Amino acid sequence: MKHPLGVTINGVPYDRVVESRRTLLDFLRDELGITGPKKGCDAGDCGCCMVLIDGVPMHSCLILAAEMEGRQVTTIEGLARGDQLHPVQEAFIRCGAVQCGFCIPGIIITAKAFLEEHPNPTTDEVIEAISGHLCRCTGYLQIVDAIMAAAEAMRVPPQHA
Amino acid sequence: MYGFDYHAPQSLSEATALLAQHGAAAKPLAGGTDLILHLKERRLKPRHLVDLKRIPGLDHLTAEGSELRVGAVVPLRALERAIAGDELLQATVGAGLRQMKSPTLRNRATLGGVLANADVTADLLPPLLALGTTVALHGPGGDRVLPLDEFLLGASRTALGAGEILREVTIPRVAGGRGFFQRLGLKRVGGPPLVIVAGVLVPGPEGGVARASLVAGAVGPRPARLPQVEQILLAARPAVSGIEQAAAAGAGEAGAVSDLWATKEYRQEILEVLLRRGLQAALGTGGDR
């Protein structure tokens, strides 16, 4: 069965037709070519496919594209403003939080939403927030450092508008 | 993934009609974090998915007096927030919730979904059972209310009849109750549990307890009340004097089984330790956690 689907992705409205069984992740990757969200397990365990749905981080591999009618989806591609990276992205680069990078788009998505809600997090809260993510390269410590550093950067208002 | 048709009804009657029409070939869809995975794994092959999330009246969360009423499609995350100020619910449901799936999956997974999928090892079940949770079902034949204990028939089996939808979950707020949740899993947080135990105790006269409700999970084939433990605690004066005996009794009566992840003996030993620690914490004897 096919469904008409109107969904906004990274601010761009799409009108498409999708099959019932198409997951949001496969829809993004294979039909729209938005490959920032990664498929690491297709089972909700790794978090590589994390996207924001109406601002809330969710595992796009366990959501049907058809469920997205009328929703706002943000992927990693939608975080930077032109050349200006999001502070979480900047911090990940600076702190050496990136190795192979496969898990990183998902973790950054989760971290962004988390920091907007918790501007002064403890290390434990950061660890809790990313506990739906797997990373096999970094051992997480530099990722946690980066999120703490990003929190600080986000608390300080930017010097130039 | 397996092929199916997705439906997004706008009303409860439309949903029940769809479910009744397709019978066993249809499944209600809430958060989908279990169901969609089961479809991918071909463990379930429904031809129709009926999405409940667009139906008005299934997403309410109301704390009225002595109970918390939770619509079937309320995400676990919202429930977590709703009970933030309630000490007893925090110590029981909240502690269980934090072990469920992951914070990001809890943004999507719903309370109704967890119960309707009857994952009998879910960390949330022992606290809900200990509190005396009930579920309201809506079906072609009208509404009915069941204790959660009667709703859960076993692994992946519930009392839901043809065309029936789990509409609402009611969690009682036990006045003056003290609660605990203890678990040991293959991992420190999240990950499959090997032993879970939750309890709700209401202090009574002479340092005793007037009500005791203890439930073990993941130990046997389904979550189990521990009546012997409850009897020992109800009889002990003060209740703390019965902790050691109660913990020892609990290990024997939970119906522990061996599987690839732990032996029966280990589960029994751990259950005893966790019961002791939980009871000590709830009855205010410090404990060591």
Place this chain on the structure above:
Amino acid sequence: METKGNGFSAIGKGLPMVDARDKVTGLHDFGMDVALPGMLWGRVLRSPHPHARITHIDTSRAARLPGVVAIVTGDDAPRRKFSVCGQRLEDEHLLAIEKARYVGDEVAAVAAFDEDTAEEACTLIDVEYELLPAVLDPFEAMQPGAPLVHEHLGTNVATHTEFVRGDLGEALRQADAVVKERFSLPYFHQAYLEMNSCAAEWDSEGRLTLYASTQSPALSRGSYARALDIPPERIRVVQCHMGGAFGAKLEYKLHPICALLARKAGRPVKMVNPRHEEFFAGLPRVPMTIDLMFAAKKDGTILGKEIRIVADNGAYINYAHAAMLSALLRHDNLYRYQHTRAVGDLVYTNKVTSGCFRGFGNLQGHWAVESLMDILAEELGMDPAELRKINGVRTGDTTIHGWKILSCGLQECIDQVTKAAGWEQKRYAPKPRGPRKRGVGLACCLHVSGNRSFVPMFDGASAICLINAEGQVRILTGETDMGAGTRTAMSQMAAEALGVPVEWVQISTGDTDVTPHGLGTYADRGTTLGGGGVMMAALDAKRQVLELAAEELEARAEDLVIDDGVISVRGNRDRGIPFRQVTQKAFIRKAGGMIVGTGTYIPNGVSDIDPKTKYGNISCAYPFAAQVAEVEVDEETGEVWLVNHFAAHDLGRTINPLAARGQIIGAVAQGVGHALLEQMVYDDKGMLRNPSFKRYLIPRAWDMPRALTTILVETNDPNGPFGAKGLAEPALIPTPPAIANAIYNAVGVRLTHLPLTPEKVLRALKEKRERTARPEAPR
């Protein structure tokens, strides 16, 4: 983060990875992200039985499914068998022909318009199996009359390895103490997050291009040529960015199966292994059972060592023979043994093929050796750190197997790591009351930088350095970046050699039509050998630049230096000219040609090992490490937490301290997984019971220690480029034994079978209590 005052401009700088910006913005495309115009999607049908004769395959129902374009079975594949590079025991068909040998064995494959259709079609292929008795345990497989995994071999023993140095009998006669123990490890999965993926297309001339996440395009090309029975020159392998590999992605059968499907379909095909198939049919670490013995004198000198290994090969041979050799031999070069004996059997079973995983067999060997070292220390009443220092090899040693130790920071690693950890105080402090006890444990290791023992072609590496008119430097290398930062390290080395800013350098890795054929990134060879090639190529280009600059500056080329992109007579930077002025000149003079530097790095003194005696210096440089784990153990539940960890690593020279720290932390995380959480669990039917991240438990952020101290010890190896040796693999090796030794220090129980689950800890504690309850057991 910088290594200060080392006299370098680019080496020692803690720069972010060269591709970090692409990775945080989602623009970094991995193998899984490749899309070719008009491509189909492929899926594999795998055997559900551990051992079964295939009597009939009927694909007609699948072929009728709308959207299915091509189906291949064993009939479409070459009849010849193949294996991985250098493997003489060719035992595998591309698709199963007469029988299936494990749950996951490839039986057929389908290409369709989309992935869901291909998957659906696989369920419609009817395969008739005649079930055969399966053999799952390597010890049982060695018994006479056991079912044979490969009948024509007449045995399940794939390889038997045995070698002796000195006279173990003599060691036993002189010894004051003899300790022995049995250790084991299960299958551990690499659990890289990017599942194996590739895309294949054929041109009209019958040439194949494979886009794949692979650690070695060159090894892949050769092995896939044999698998497909076509000449290697008809295959081009383009290495895509890898989402982690950790040893698993050298050669993988999905790639040639994808090629087979694409040929039959007449269209490009893309394949991605679903996660559960990664577990069922990946190439996890070789499981081993290790019997180990030490004979030592009272003063701590270890005289002799005997090791016997039974290793589980699984259904087909991959590199497990070489992993077993590592487990038998490598750690003998860590301590100054005089007499050793090693016996190993690699045994076929009806389980998944075992392969390479960070640390190779060396992790397995060290698990036993570093645990038994602590047992010996206790037996002798010595401090475990002291025992290791007494026996440790030193710079200048030629070890018992002929390894030339040109740089060795073992003693310094032990000293620094124990100091940082507060070893004395924590190790010997009285334990508090209550159920939670803390303890510290030490473990050491050595590793290689390149391994000559199993890939026969050559050692060393080559690179090309192109410099265009704008002075932009492009390095072509056949080595690969698994995500560990090889390209970043190479950029720093090239920049250092040329004297230009790191941002001017770009690294292009494996494309077998374009780059030199590197052996790829494994055995910690990327930085040392690959980097050596890059350095040589950059120096060759620099020589050419300086020759041209000499004309401009009217000076002798040998008097010129390049510093931060300015070329000048040494000591006279004010009168220098820009690097770009010279490259522009080269561009005009060569009529558009670039400056082309070529470099080949073949380290001195490295030899292939003697096939019989296994004697020989297999690597150019040997990294060393010492780690201290601090654990907390709950005596009532058996739970173990790593609360603190300290890691000192002799990496020769720190190329990038930020990346080096990242390598160590990431490796320790994998060590935590091995020690406490991970194992592939098979039932008695040969079925893997935990093929998902729900039950194959790699660490999450919660499972890491909050504090992890990393110490980088620089010994400046004469063979390594700028003195650098390998780091990424040895960082994992000491972690599991350090944790086991810490558990012993905390609660006095010795655990020998990984992983150290709470149930095993609790059982050992109970046994200990029962032992100590008996009057005659004073231990």
